[in-house]
Amino acid sequence: MTTFAELLLGGVALGSVYALIALGFVVIFRATEVVNFAHASLLLAGGYVTAVLHDDIGFWLALAVGVAGAALVGAAVEFLVMRRYRGRDHSVLAIVTIGVDILLTTELARRIGTDVLSLGDPWGDAVVTIGSVTIAQTRIAAFLAAALLITAFLLAFRFTSWGVAMRAAAESPSTAALMGVRLGRVSLGAWAVAGGLAAVAALFLTVFPTPGLERTTSLAALKAFPAAILGGLDSTTGALVGGLLVGVTESLATGYQGDLTFLGRGIGDLAPYLVMVAVLLIRPAGLFGTKELARV
Amino acid sequence: MSAAALHVRGLTAGYGPVTALRDVSLDVPEGACVAVLGGNGAGKSTLLRALSRTLAFHGGAATAGTVTFAGRPLHGLPPDRVVVAGLCHVPEGRQVFARMTVEDNLRAGALTAARGGRAAAVRRVHELFPVLAERAGQRAGLLSGGEQQMLAVARALMASPRLLLLDEPSLGLAPLMAARIADTVREINAQGTSVLLVEQNAALALRLASHAYVLEVGEVAIEGPAGELAASDEVRRRYLGVVDEQAAADAPAAAVPHLARWEDA
Numbered sequence: 001m002t003t004f005a006e007l008l009l010g011g012v013a014l015g016s017v018y019a020l021i022a023l024g025f026v027v028i029f030r031a032t033e034v035v036n037f038a039h040a041s042l043l044l045a046g047g048y049v050t051a052v053l054h055d056d057i058g059f060w061l062a063l064a065v066g067v068a069g070a071a072l073v074g075a076a077v078e079f080l081v082m083r084r085y086r087g088r089d090h091s092v093l094a095i096v097t098i099g100v101d102i103l104l105t106t107e108l109a110r111r112i113g114t115d116v117l118s119l120g121d122p123w124g125d126a127v128v129t130i131g132s133v134t135i136a137q138t139r140i141a142a143f144l145a146a147a148l149l150i151t152a153f154l155l156a157f158r159f160t161s162w163g164v165a166m167r168a169a170a171e172s173p174s175t176a177a178l179m180g181v182r183l184g185r186v187s188l189g190a191w192a193v194a195g196g197l198a199a200v201a202a203l204f205l206t207v208f209p210t211p212g213l214e215r216t217t218s219l220a221a222l223k224a225f226p227a228a229i230l231g232g233l234d235s236t237t238g239a240l241v242g243g244l245l246v247g248v249t250e251s252l253a254t255g256y257q258g259d260l261t262f263l264g265r266g267i268g269d270l271a272p273y274l275v276m277v278a279v280l281l282i283r284p285a286g287l288f289g290t291k292e293l294a295r296v
Numbered sequence: 297m298s299a300a301a302l303h304v305r306g307l308t309a310g311y312g313p314v315t316a317l318r319d320v321s322l323d324v325p326e327g328a329c330v331a332v333l334g335g336n337g338a339g340k341s342t343l344l345r346a347l348s349r350t351l352a353f354h355g356g357a358a359t360a361g362t363v364t365f366a367g368r369p370l371h372g373l374p375p376d377r378v379v380v381a382g383l384c385h386v387p388e389g390r391q392v393f394a395r396m397t398v399e400d401n402l403r404a405g406a407l408t409a410a411r412g413g414r415a416a417a418v419r420r421v422h423e424l425f426p427v428l429a430e431r432a433g434q435r436a437g438l439l440s441g442g443e444q445q446m447l448a449v450a451r452a453l454m455a456s457p458r459l460l461l462l463d464e465p466s467l468g469l470a471p472l473m474a475a476r477i478a479d480t481v482r483e484i485n486a487q488g489t490s491v492l493l494v495e496q497n498a499a500l501a502l503r504l505a506s507h508a509y510v511l512e513v514g515e516v517a518i519e520g521p522a523g524e525l526a527a528s529d530e531v532r533r534r535y536l537g538v539v540d541e542q543a544a545a546d547a548p549a550a551a552v553p554h555l556a557r558w559e560d561a
Contacts, residue, residue, distance in 0.1 A: 161407055168393055168404040174353035175391045180379030180408035180455065290395075 002132045007255040008248060013139035015247020016146035020201040021224030022231065022239035023150060024194030029233050030170040031190035033090050038077060038097040039198060040218035041104035046070030046199025047119065047206055047213045048108055054120030062120065067199040073104070074195025078188050086184075109215035116212040125208045142204035149200060150240060153193070157236065162189065170234070223250065226276035232289020241287060246272040299326045300366045300382060300458040300490065302347075307361035309339075309346045311354065316342040318514045320361070324459060329481070329491040331505035331522065333498045333535055339514040340494040341388050344461045347492075348385035349375045365459065379408050384457035388464050390448040394437030398428055401436050401447055405454030413456060421450035424480055442473035449480065459490040466497045478504055498535035502526040510535070 021043065028036045050059075050066030057065070077100055085093055123137040157163040168176040169186045177183060198221070205220050206213040227246040231238025253260065254268030279287060302324040309317040317339045324330045334340050345351045346358045347370070363370040370378055384405075393401050402421065406414045422429040425446040431439060436447055445465055452460060462481065466474035478500050485491045485504075495501035502508060502522045510518040510531065518525065525531045 161403070164396075164400055164403045165407055167396055167400070168407075171393045171395055172391060174350055175387060175393070176404070177350050177353065177375040178348055178379070178385045178387060179404050179451070180376040181404070182374070182376045 005133045007251045009135050010139055011248035011251030012244060013143040014251055015244035016143050017201050017204045018224045018227045018246050019240045019243025020146050020197045021221055022228035022243045024197040025228040026236055026239045027190045028194050031166055032187045034093040036097050038101040040221040041101045042070050042074050042195045043198035043202045043221045044108045044218045045073045047202030050119050051117035051213050059120045059122060067196045070195035070199035071192040074191035075188050078191035105218055112215045116214050118212045119203055119206055121207045136208055138207040223272050226272045230276040230279040230286055232286025234290055235288035238286055238288035245275060249275050301326050302459055303364045305362045307346055309342055309351060309356060309358040311356040316514050320516055322509050324490050324492050327488060327490055329485045329505045331501035331508040332494045332511060333501060333508060334511035338511040340511055341463055344385055344463050344494055347461060349373055349378050379455055382458035384452040384455050385461040386448050386452045386463060390444045392436040392444050392447050396436060397433055398436055398447060399432040401451050402454050405451035408455050417454045417456055421453050425450050442469050445477055462493045464495055466500055
């Protein structure tokens with residue numbers, strides 16, 4: 001029972017980090033209808049900036065610069081690349097993001113090399129014990145940070161003019177333009193926000209019990225894909241639920257790996273995708289996604 | 297110069313190789329209500345899209361001509377600058393943001409407006425359309441067609457436009473609802489907002505407007521004071537569905553069945 005509770009809590013914390021990544025993904029998809037395959041490289045960029053700077057300027061400042069840096073990289077990708085292709089087919093744009101991802105990831109992987117970089121977080125490997133349940137401080141911090149950011153984002157999405165413009169543009173770009181919404185700005189803002197969220201997620205993907213930032217960290221970030229997709233690509237709620245579902249599944253599958261040896265090793269990495277496939281078989285639009293509606 | 301009049305000169309626009317508007321010139325004096333009539337495919341919606349600079353969203357572009365509003369050229373501006381300049385376009389088919397609440401739809405309309413003016417704008421549209429105040433928290437997709445049209449007009453009014461471009465506000469509405477929308481358009485116009493009204497429902501449009509243009513295959517075929525057009529045989533025959541024996545004898549092929557709806561709308 002203790003193991004189960006620990007795994008569950010760890011899964012929820014991990015899931016909230018996936019939710020952060022998935023949220024950025026959904027934001028870009030809603031604002032521009034582009035599936036952003038470059039998201040993992042934005043995450044890697046944010047993490048790298050934090051890792052490089054934390055020795056000189058301290059962890060918190062480095063984190064802030066990392067978040068700003070990833071937001072800037074996101075905005076730059078939008079401004080320098082995506083904007084040139086506006087009005088093209090969305091599948092063309094999605095493929096362009098794959099190209100951007102390869103470029104960014106290759107350059108960052110070259111810089112990181114074979115190192116495992118620490119991000120210099122203050123939590124280290126400290127744990128908190130409540131009753132018989134032990135959980136890493138980093139996991140608690142991850143959950144709190146993700147909950148805070150997601151709440152702030154959802155409130156802004158719902159109540160600010162920025163949110164109204166974003167939702168209007170998501171629903172109908174041409175009508176939003178008639179309201180004076182500047183679509184370029186909406187899209188730029190979406191990429192910047194997604195980058196910033198990804199940088200925070202980078203921190204929590206690389207802290208204890210993970211050894212640190214490696215060039216393979218972007219692979220871990222890819223687990224947010226099934227999270228976003230099984231939640232429904234255009235739903236913010238879906239991103240949250242999908243993230244949690246993937247986190248808990250991964251945590252449980254990894255934790256009970258010993259009992260699942262008949263499935264072979266590494267089932268934890270595979271489980272999120274299995275869940276995604278199972279969900280999509282029953283609900284092709286995802287749990288909270290909008291069904292494709294054509295009105296004649 | 298500073299009068300908020302719209303002047304369109306030699307406007308030509310199309311979609312790729314297809315020309316939808318050819319050398320169209322028209323004027324909307326300040327405070328006027330001007331109607332543009334025409335059948336399907338005459339270029340009415342293209343005209344409004346060219347004015348609001350949103351043709352690109354429909355795969356089109358304006359290729360020649362000038363548009364000036366209040367003495368300032370509008371051609372070449374991005375759509376948001378057109379809204380700031382005081383033109384607001386209510387698109388065909390209402391196009392409310394169905395997933396957003398009525399209140400948020402109105403907020404979307406006020407994105408370009410100064411923060412302080414928003415409360416006053418909301419009060420104004422709630423006075424014009426009390427039903428929108430009752431339904432403020434409801435999702436716009438759940439409103440009836442007539443209510444959606446009211447919301448579409450109200451949303452445009454939130455930007456406090458000086459010229460309202462209305463694309464077929466009576467489309468798909470029951471006659472009673474169409475008449476209510478018409479009353480509101482008259483009231484909006486009386487409050488000082490100029491209106492450029494595009495309609496297939498010619499009877500309704502000619503009652504509202506002081507001046508009217510008839511578009512045929514992208515060109516202005518007839519123009520004149522609304523009263524004169526309403527009285528002209530050609531317009532009566534083609535757009536008002538009034539067939540007297542003489543006209544029927546003149547143009548047997550163009551005989552249109554008598555539609556009572558147009559008379560008591």
